[in-house]
Amino acid sequence: MPIAETDVRWVKAPTLGLLDRLYIPAIMQGLGTTIKHVFQPKVTQQFPEVRPDLPANYRGLHRLNRDADGRVKCVACFMCSTACPARCIDIVAAPAPPEWKDREKYPEMFVIDELRCIYCGMCEQACPCDAIELTSLFDLTGLSREEMMFDKEKLLSVFDETVKMGKDPIRTQAGVLSCASEPSI
């Protein structure tokens, strides 16, 4: 359907005055702007010395959270690896030890390929137990591909490291005690 004539607004190109057509005032104005910037405070962060102040919801390196007893919170439900668009979470589930009364399974192996991950945070959203979270650590490096496959121990150590920093609180979505920590009746 064509646009109704009443809906059309006619815009005229502004006519240039004498000063506009000389261009010199405009150039002077431009120079003024750029020179003003020379004396403005600089915004550069001196990165390795000055760490950036990242927001708490920054999506960096993953961690596997521990529950109050220090056990891995994950119940090996595979929700995260199903949700992961990059298919980079590899979980091998095993029956939970008999003394863990509150769950049936736990991850015997839990590997995230940090090189394949696109840091979308879908795993974090999918997890019913808040067991996996993305921290604000962003400068991870490695000398080989194998080094960048983060296994369960490494991901748990990331938790130990970040939970004390105060930067990455445990962002629980399912209550203080999430599903895996609920005492069995």
Next chain:
Amino acid sequence: MNIIWDNWPTILTVLVVFGALQALGGGLVYVERKICAFMQNRVGPNRVGPMGLLQILADGLKFILKEEFIPKYADRVVFIIAPTIGFIAAMLSFAVVPFGPTGDPTKIEYASEYQFVIAKNVDIGILFIFAISSLTVYGIILGGWASNNKYSMLGGLRSSAQIISYEIPLGLSILGVTILSGSLNLERVLWHQSADIGSWHIWTQPLAFFLFMVSAFAECNRLPFDLPETEQELVGGYHTEYNGMKLAFFFLGEYTHMVTTSFLMVILFFGGWHFPGIAERDSLGVLKLMAFIVKVFVFIIFYMLIRWTIPRFRFDQLMSLAWKVFIPMALLNLVAVMIVKEFDMPLWLLTLVSIAIIVGAGFITSKPPMRIVKTAA
């Protein structure tokens, strides 16, 4: 042997100037990066050495140590010759430019005293500079052609389109100055203005200065006229395929050109080493040298400020600017100078004429076609 012994001051000057120009090229890259950074609220190179000053050396080392790669289908001979032509032409044109205190060239003892210029008293000085420095364009065109790359080729072609635009206003604009000072000899033009600040040509020839400056920007391939390079459209243009020392030669040529044209602007319009109260005709040579260098640096900084301020022209815009605006303006200015000289009229008339021409050009330039744009309300 004798010829070397007799001319040792000149040979020393050549060596010093040659070295200084190359060092200056490196230094200017640093200054340019710093200024660019400041204008974008960044801090610029600051890692290598204090305030990043050793960045100059690091850049130089990188250029020297890089692999010398020549594309398989490039014309090897021309590919290697092209940057050399650009570099040599840029260096050579500096030969007649006075870069420090010079005496009165009309006196007999001028030739026997030491003067801060490599080739003393060259009567065709300005012609020499224009003749040699327009050769740098050959470097660009040949480099673009020899690379056998479409981007480079387009860069080279644009460069040739550019040279036929700016060369004429460049030459025409300074004719007025040469008529006023009665010589093409740069030292004489300089001496002519060193009487007092009122004799600087900028007062009587502001229009010529403006035209010369804009054309010089085009000649140095600096923004807003860096059409042959245009990183955004031509990925570097004529030097897309160049790396290492050959690329460095192109850059050195460009920066030397910038320095030369800055010197020319100071010599032709701003009295060279003359500065009222500080560097008069009978002042110490050091003061004159300082005044000169400071003035030149002001222009170099201005080049860089402009570079990060004005967006690039299209080459048809450059052409129509040069042919439809600058050449008529320069011609009118030239006629005005001739009339004033012929009838011994007061020189301040020329200032008025310059202003009148600029304002008149503003009036004449065609009004933009009335564009009416339909937009949905």
